[in-house]
Amino acid sequence: MNEIIVVGAGFAGSVCSRILAEAGFRVLIVEKRDHVAGNAFDYLDADGILVHKYGPHIFHTNSKRIFEYLSRFTDWRFYEHRVLALVDGKLYPIPINQTTISRMYGTSPNEAAIESFFEKVRVPCDKITTSEDVVLSSVGYELCEKFFRGYTLKQWGLDLSELSAGVAARIPTRVNDDDRYFTDSFQFMPSRGYTQLFQRMLDHPRIAINLGTDYFERPHEMQCHHLIYTGPIDRFYDYRFGPLPYRSLRFEFQHFSDIESFQPVAQINYPNDFEYTRITEFKKLTGQVHDGTSIAREYSQPVGEPFYPIPTQSNEILFKRYQQLADNEHSVTFVGRLAQYRYFNMDQAVAAAMLAAETVITKFRKNK
Ligand code: FAD
Numbered sequence: 187m188n189e190i191i192v193v194g195a196g197f198a199g200s201v202c203s204r205i206l207a208e209a210g211f212r213v214l215i216v217e218k219r220d221h222v223a224g225n226a227f228d229y230l231d232a233d234g235i236l237v238h239k240y241g242p243h244i245f246h247t248n249s250k251r252i253f254e255y256l257s258r259f260t261d262w263r264f265y266e267h268r269v270l271a272l273v274d275g276k277l278y279p280i281p282i283n284q285t286t287i288s289r290m291y292g293t294s295p296n297e298a299a300i301e302s303f304f305e306k307v308r309v310p311c312d313k314i315t316t317s318e319d320v321v322l323s324s325v326g327y328e329l330c331e332k333f334f335r336g337y338t339l340k341q342w343g344l345d346l347s348e349l350s351a352g353v354a355a356r357i358p359t360r361v362n363d364d365d366r367y368f369t370d371s372f373q374f375m376p377s378r379g380y381t382q383l384f385q386r387m388l389d390h391p392r393i394a395i396n397l398g399t400d401y402f403e404r405p406h407e408m409q410c411h412h413l414i415y416t417g418p419i420d421r422f423y424d425y426r427f428g429p430l431p432y433r434s435l436r437f438e439f440q441h442f443s444d445i446e447s448f449q450p451v452a453q454i455n456y457p458n459d460f461e462y463t464r465i466t467e468f469k470k471l472t473g474q475v476h477d478g479t480s481i482a483r484e485y486s487q488p489v490g491e492p493f494y495p496i497p498t499q500s501n502e503i504l505f506k507r508y509q510q511l512a513d514n515e516h517s518v519t520f521v522g523r524l525a526q527y528r529y530f531n532m533d534q535a536v537a538a539a540m541l542a543a544e545t546v547i548t549k550f551r552k553n554k
């Protein structure tokens with residue numbers, strides 16, 4: 187019998203595996219895709235440009251511990267993400283900041299004037315529960331329509347008012363001219379890409395990996411003392427309470443051999459008018475030098491591979507029913523974005539994995 191089986195070789199599964207292997211456990215990872223790294227997977231496209239197969243991944247965290255842990259497996263390139271949004275034919279910084287307002291209204295307000303502008307347009311809200319509350323109470327109706335409502339509808343197939351507050355709360359509003367997407371203390375890209383980071387993390391004599399293996403298709407080979415599961419939690423329980431909604435995406439990649447730069451920043455958002463939500467130009471994320479350039483247009487869709495848990499009140503209630511089953515398992519740990527049904531960033535998936543692995547180690551030591 188295997189000592190530990192880990193389902194999924196994304197951040198959650200890989201970090202758990204490494205910690206457990208270093209603690210002396212033998213780990214078998216089963217991954218249904220033909221590669222490691224989960225949704226952070228990157229590869230060289232046919233034209234030699236490092237692209238992210240499942241959408242742009244920018245590493246950012248405030249946790250020194252997580253940054254230092256991952257630094258064991260990669261060097262980093264300093265990178266601060268900047269995003270523009272195309273609204274009424276013009277490009278504006280998003281998150282909305284001083285420059286966004288001055289460009290939109292043709293004035294040059296100082297920070298105090300921006301503050302009183304937001305004070306004037308914001309819609310007071312006693313209790314913030316939805317993403318609409320978040321946006322309206324910070325920037326008011328007009329900016330909500332221009333920057334948020336259309337994007338959100340495309341991305342989630344839902345109105346802002348149907349989504350939990352945490353979704354729109356990811357995007358701050360600023361009165362100064364800071365145009366960075368994130369303000370975390372550590373903002374870096376792995377200098378040789380995410381896949382190489384994973385290859386190094388998984389390079390351990392007590393870790394074996396079976397790629398192209400779906401956990402549910404080979405039940406007789408999956409006997410183990412403890413299972414760590416990072417796939418969708420509803421699938422694990424055979425959809426007993428009905429399927430948990432996950433949002434999917436489709437990516438359209440394009441290479442240009444005759445132009446060096448496609449757009450002014452790595453990411454442009456298209457809140458309105460286009461079918462896609464955003465275009466990413468990969469070289470601008472990775473700093474790669476190349477005569478041509480590769481981009482991806484991102485389209486959101488209701489079916490396909492599960493990429494995002496959908497944070498609504500009713501989905502949370504359904505998830506809690508599955509979580510109750512999970513809480514009663516003694517030899518299965520559920521961890522990661524799909525298994526915990528949480529809109530985790532990479533650093534949060536790493537934090538959850540560290541906690542899960544330590545819990546498993548403690549449990550085994552007690553039982554010895
Ligand atoms: P995953 O990476 O999804 O890994 C789960 C793995 O389990 C997958 O490889 C899957 O194939 C495998 N699996 C599932 N079921 C089975 C099965 N039955 N048998 C075998 N294997 C199975 N985070 C950031 O911090 N910054 C960003 O810029 C960022 N951008 C993102 C952009 C997009 C488009 C998306 C979708 C996510 C983004 N994220 C970003 C979030 C980031 O991808 C996740 O936080 C992280 O990948 C979660 O890791 P995970 O291991 O929980 O899940």
Ligand code: UDP
Nearest residue numbers: 271280333334337338341353354356357455
């Ligand atoms: N959002 C928006 N307009 C934007 C950017 C974001 O309305 O230009 C909203 C939208 O609902 C989106 C959420 O904020 O899904 C979170 O955005 P983020 O960029 O964090 O999404 P992710 O990178 O996780 O897809």
